[in-house]
Amino acid sequence: MSGAQTEDVHKEPSMRLQKDMIGGHFQALANAKKNGKKVVYTFVPGNLAELLAAFEVLPVLPEINALQSGMRKKSGMFIGEAEKLGHSEDVCTYVKCDIGMLKNGNIGPTGEKLPDPDLLLLSYTGCFTFLKWFELLRQEYDCPIAMLHVPYQADGKIEPGHREYVVNQLRTEVIPKLEEVTGKKFDIDKLREHLKLSVQAEDDFVAVLESAKHRPSPIDSYFGGVYYIGPMFTSFRGSEAGVTYYRALRQEVEKRLAAGVGPITPDGPMGEEKFRLVVEGPPNWTSFREFWKMFHDEGAVVVASSYTKVGGLYDRGFRHDPENPLETLADYCAGCYTNLNLPQRIDLLCQYVEEFDADGLLINSVKSCNSFSAGQLLILREVEKRTGRPGGFVESDLVDPRYFSGANIKNRLESYLQMIDQKRSVGVSAAPGMPHSKVDVEMGP
Amino acid sequence: MRVFIGVDLGSTTTKALILDDAGEVVGRGITNSRSNYNVAVAIARAEAFIETLFNLLARRLRETPALADVEERLRAALKREFRMEQHLQQLAYLRKILVETASDSRYGERASLMVDAIARITDTMVAGAPKRFRFSRPPTEFFRDLASGEFLELAQAEANASNGAFNFDTMAGVFDKAILKVENRGLDLSFSANITPALERCLERFSDKVGERASTVWDLVMDISETKLDVASSVGTGYGRARLPFPKKQIRSEILCHGLGAHTMFGATRTVLDIGGQDTKAIQVDADGIVTSFQMNDRCAAGCGRYLGYIADEMNLGLHELGPLADRAQRSVKINSTCTVFAGAELRDRLTMGQKREDILAGLHRAIILRAMSLLARSGGVANELTFTGGVARNSAAVKALRALVKENYGDVTLNISEDSICTGALGAAIFAWRTVHQEGMAT
Numbered sequence: 001m002s003g004a005q006t007e008d009v010h011k012e013p014s015m016r017l018q019k020d021m022i023g024g025h026f027q028a029l030a031n032a033k034k035n036g037k038k039v040v041y042t043f044v045p046g047n048l049a050e051l052l053a054a055f056e057v058l059p060v061l062p063e064i065n066a067l068q069s070g071m072r073k074k075s076g077m078f079i080g081e082a083e084k085l086g087h088s089e090d091v092c093t094y095v096k097c098d099i100g101m102l103k104n105g106n107i108g109p110t111g112e113k114l115p116d117p118d119l120l121l122l123s124y125t126g127c128f129t130f131l132k133w134f135e136l137l138r139q140e141y142d143c144p145i146a147m148l149h150v151p152y153q154a155d156g157k158i159e160p161g162h163r164e165y166v167v168n169q170l171r172t173e174v175i176p177k178l179e180e181v182t183g184k185k186f187d188i189d190k191l192r193e194h195l196k197l198s199v200q201a202e203d204d205f206v207a208v209l210e211s212a213k214h215r216p217s218p219i220d221s222y223f224g225g226v227y228y229i230g231p232m233f234t235s236f237r238g239s240e241a242g243v244t245y246y247r248a249l250r251q252e253v254e255k256r257l258a259a260g261v262g263p264i265t266p267d268g269p270m271g272e273e274k275f276r277l278v279v280e281g282p283p284n285w286t287s288f289r290e291f292w293k294m295f296h297d298e299g300a301v302v303v304a305s306s307y308t309k310v311g312g313l314y315d316r317g318f319r320h321d322p323e324n325p326l327e328t329l330a331d332y333c334a335g336c337y338t339n340l341n342l343p344q345r346i347d348l349l350c351q352y353v354e355e356f357d358a359d360g361l362l363i364n365s366v367k368s369c370n371s372f373s374a375g376q377l378l379i380l381r382e383v384e385k386r387t388g389r390p391g392g393f394v395e396s397d398l399v400d401p402r403y404f405s406g407a408n409i410k411n412r413l414e415s416y417l418q419m420i421d422q423k424r425s426v427g428v429s430a431a432p433g434m435p436h437s438k439v440d441v442e443m444g445p
Numbered sequence: 446m447r448v449f450i451g452v453d454l455g456s457t458t459t460k461a462l463i464l465d466d467a468g469e470v471v472g473r474g475i476t477n478s479r480s481n482y483n484v485a486v487a488i489a490r491a492e493a494f495i496e497t498l499f500n501l502l503a504r505r506l507r508e509t510p511a512l513a514d515v516e517e518r519l520r521a522a523l524k525r526e527f528r529m530e531q532h533l534q535q536l537a538y539l540r541k542i543l544v545e546t547a548s549d550s551r552y553g554e555r556a557s558l559m560v561d562a563i564a565r566i567t568d569t570m571v572a573g574a575p576k577r578f579r580f581s582r583p584p585t586e587f588f589r590d591l592a593s594g595e596f597l598e599l600a601q602a603e604a605n606a607s608n609g610a611f612n613f614d615t616m617a618g619v620f621d622k623a624i625l626k627v628e629n630r631g632l633d634l635s636f637s638a639n640i641t642p643a644l645e646r647c648l649e650r651f652s653d654k655v656g657e658r659a660s661t662v663w664d665l666v667m668d669i670s671e672t673k674l675d676v677a678s679s680v681g682t683g684y685g686r687a688r689l690p691f692p693k694k695q696i697r698s699e700i701l702c703h704g705l706g707a708h709t710m711f712g713a714t715r716t717v718l719d720i721g722g723q724d725t726k727a728i729q730v731d732a733d734g735i736v737t738s739f740q741m742n743d744r745c746a747a748g749c750g751r752y753l754g755y756i757a758d759e760m761n762l763g764l765h766e767l768g769p770l771a772d773r774a775q776r777s778v779k780i781n782s783t784c785t786v787f788a789g790a791e792l793r794d795r796l797t798m799g800q801k802r803e804d805i806l807a808g809l810h811r812a813i814i815l816r817a818m819s820l821l822a823r824s825g826g827v828a829n830e831l832t833f834t835g836g837v838a839r840n841s842a843a844v845k846a847l848r849a850l851v852k853e854n855y856g857d858v859t860l861n862i863s864e865d866s867i868c869t870g871a872l873g874a875a876i877f878a879w880r881t882v883h884q885e886g887m888a889t
Contacts, residue, residue, distance in 0.1 A: 384738070411684075415699075415700035415701065415739065418698045423737075
């Protein structure tokens with residue numbers, strides 16, 4: 001998930017490695033038609049990377065394109081294009097950005113045109129907008145569509161029937177469509193091989209996330225976290241490149257851990273760790289660096305976040321299981337953060353606050369994301385109540401630059417951090433004998 | 446004397462508040478914020494210093510038995526003379542700038558006529574000052590508002606009398622340019638620079654009553670004038686806080702300052718609603734005045750003080766006239782719009798439909814408070830007492846609407862409003878400044 005950055009930006013070596021990987025992927029996409037590769041458009045939560053790899057098809061992830069456009073300052077124009085076509089101001093800005101990009105020639109982040117899809121694979125994992133998004137894409141492209149409906153964890157668990165239901169869809173809907181499009185027979189052993197590679201990377205990925213339990217945390221699990229989830233949540237899960245990346249990332253983080261130093265920010269190594277936060281909600285992409293700076297300038301590090309779980313809750317123990325290839329894909333899809341019910345989200349965030357010894361939960365409420373934003377105030381109150389640590393609330397948007405009000409967010413964030421600071425110093429009593437502020441002479445002219 | 450200062454640099458007004466070593470409020474200053482924040486802060490601070498010295502003077506006068514019979518009247522009179530002296534200083538400077546501005550070559554032949562008119566207008570303003578300051582309280586503490594009211598009225602008469610040689614708009618334009626310069630010049634309006642002529646006039650007026658005790662008064666006032674106020678610590682807050690010349694540690698968020706300020710004024714309050722110029726804050730505090738949660742408006746400033754400013758402009762009224770007019774409403778017109786600009790459109794629409802201004806205004810005040818109610822609910826509701834702060838708490842119609850809606854939503858809870866509510870943030874900041882020295886032993 002690398003974005004366009006200026007030359008003076010500090011980067012971890014793994015970020016450069018990831019940039020090359022992503023560059024390679026977009027290159028492969030640009031040459032897909034020429035090389036006879038098939039292309040599948042699909043979503044991050046519940047993406048079936050290993051299955052796609054088993055069919056040797058290349059994935060395109062529209063949310064990633066949208067956030068890349070946001071970071072490259074193109075989303076405003078794309079959203080404007082989509083609004084001209086009649087999409088309302090309140091529609092998810094990822095969708096509008098993607099539609100706008102499509103209408104502008106579908107040029108990807110590396111400057112090359114993205115290939116048209118051979119298949120639209122809709123993995124539905126808790127976000128209704130995904131359905132509408134692919135309905136729009138279907139109007140644009142003359143290609144088959146496969147729908148994978150993943151049941152919401154309404155009762156807070158994955159029921160055996162849910163697993164069966166999803167596996168059945170994989171067998172009768174998704175795999176046949178992939179066979180049809182690629183002309184290849186499904187090879188379950190090949191899928192197992194990719195799943196084995198996934199497990200290796202997943203272990204290293206979790207070690208990276210867990211490192212934030214240390215003080216100081218060697219990583220920022222939100223702003224840095226969006227880079228760390230990049231390969232895992234996109235096209236590199238189940239690949240050798242993914243294994244290599246996560247091994248390198250883990251070593252890099254362990255080195256910082258051993259040295260007792262904090263995360264690397266775009267402005268250099270972070271200073272003293274003063275605040276440890278858990279963050280809920282996606283980040284803002286159009287002012288990503290400015291947003292991050294507001295945190296690291298104040299010595300605030302994010303030790304855990306829900307956004308880095310949209311593509312799976314590996315840190316809670318989930319691993320792909322090569323022994324049960326289709327069942328494990330079903331469990332993976334059902335276990336993504338977006339597919340969790342509100343009580344589960346609250347439980348998870350409370351666990352994060354406690355396990356990572358955070359000062360509190362901060363919510364970045366995204367204007368155009370109903371999937372994340374619904375219930376966030378309730379989540380905040382409940383986590384505050386259960387953990388006894390204060391909550392904070394800021395508002396921005398995914399990729400609509402009009403909805404990032406820097407001064408406002410900074411004001412709220414600083415207030416929240418000062419509030420934490422003030423709470424720490426409880427015991428310092430109010431000024432003695434502080435009176436009702438009445439002055440005994442007449443004020444004013 | 447050691448003092449502690451809190452400065453609240455808001456979008457509409459800048460407030461400074463001074464505490465003494467005992468933590469007592471000894472002075473406050475307020476001025477309108479302007480394009481130059483540094484000047485606004487300097488003026489508010491200077492005003493607070495002046496009040497502090499007058500406060501000290503009052504104490505000293507009370508402690509002087511020989512002056513017991515005249516002390517109170519003398520003190521009040523001296524203050525009025527002092528305010529008049531400040532006003533005259535600013536008027537003199539305004540006159541100079543007005544003349545310079547009107548002499549610009551762009552006004553061609555009109556220039557000399559306008560300069561003559563300006564001389565007559567400012568002469569009238571100077572002549573009217575004693576009446577304004579000695580025998581009544583000016584309607585506003587801001588020189589800009591006071592001067593513009595008078596100048597524009599007189600300029601209208603001059604323009605009418607000029608038989609078309611120059612028009613009112615040109616004169617108003619000249620005034621707008623000049624007043625900005627006067628405001629940003631930073632004239633020395635301090636106690637020591639202006640007290641002498643004020644004292645002289647005062648003693649002359651009171652010569653019969655003071656008699657031979659004049660020298661006692663003189664010495665006492667001069668002694669106060671020479672009192673040094675040592676600032677032990679300053680804390681800044683408000684929207685312009687980043688512009689304050691304080692180290693980062695001495696800058697606090699206005700959320701914390703309003704919470705602590707309100708707690709200091711009303712110790713039992715757990716909820717604070719602050720409606721300022723460009724934001725509305727709903728704050729929950731604990732028993733120590735520590736903020737436990739807050740909600741603010743975002744992206745949209747409808748429901749803030751500026752909304753009222755806009756409506757006042759639309760209706761050609763002063764901001765301070767809105768509340769009293771709305772209070773005369775017989776009924777409240779329902780205003781559905783939550784957008785400032787749309788509310789303006791709705792206002793005009795209602796007026797053309799023949800609805801009364803006061804009834805529409807009552808509806809608009811209710812619309813603002815409805816926005817605030819949503820923030821209050823989101824921050825955790827109203828548990829026991831609600832303290833209403835910020836500039837809008839000065840507006841009686843807004844208070845009335847809040848009272849009604851709080852009762853509707855939370856039952857009978859106490860609503861606290863201090864006369865000094867506009868200084869709540871500055872008070873909180875001053876307490877933080879006081880604490881940095883008294884509790885952390887850190888002087889800055």
